[in-house]
Amino acid sequence: MSSEDSCLDCVTLFTDGASRGNPGPAGAGYVILDPQGRLLAEGSLPLGRTTNGVAEYRALIAGLSAALNLKLTRLRAISDSEFLCRQLLGQYRVRTPAIKPLFEKARELSAKFEHFEICHATREHNTRADALAREASHRSQ
Numbered sequence: 001m002s003s004e005d006s007c008l009d010c011v012t013l014f015t016d017g018a019s020r021g022n023p024g025p026a027g028a029g030y031v032i033l034d035p036q037g038r039l040l041a042e043g044s045l046p047l048g049r050t051t052n053g054v055a056e057y058r059a060l061i062a063g064l065s066a067a068l069n070l071k072l073t074r075l076r077a078i079s080d081s082e083f084l085c086r087q088l089l090g091q092y093r094v095r096t097p098a099i100k101p102l103f104e105k106a107r108e109l110s111a112k113f114e115h116f117e118i119c120h121a122t123r124e125h126n127t128r129a130d131a132l133a134r135e136a137s138h139r140s141q
Contacts, residue, residue: 027136
């Protein structure tokens with residue numbers, strides 16, 4: 001797993017989690033685009049009451065699962081959650097008990113790809129996944 005490998009032929013997975021209140025009503029969203037930027041899949045999940053960190057991981061797991069269901073093999077994941085990216089890159093330790101099983105699941109799923117990398121992006125570069133996550137958090141009320 002790397003954030004520096006070249007991946008010109010990769011499919012891109014945008015993910016975002018949202019929690020209003022942290023913890024509060026939460027949602028997860030993901031968008032999968034082919035290398036030319038065409039939509040392959042998108043989804044959102046209301047998560048009930050949880051933290052933003054849990055929502056971020058649940059969004060990534062949902063997106064990874066959808067990409068695997070599409071039989072994709074080369075994936076670049078993009079998240080506006082710096083802590084999630086740094087945890088998956090091994091730069092930050094996972095200390096929160098609620099995050100540990102989600103981290104393990106994300107690692108397990110990401111290992112199934114021939115190539116996987118994760119990158120941090122600002123919210124402005126993750127607008128569709130952000131909108132899906134916010135919409136799902138409203139459905140969690």
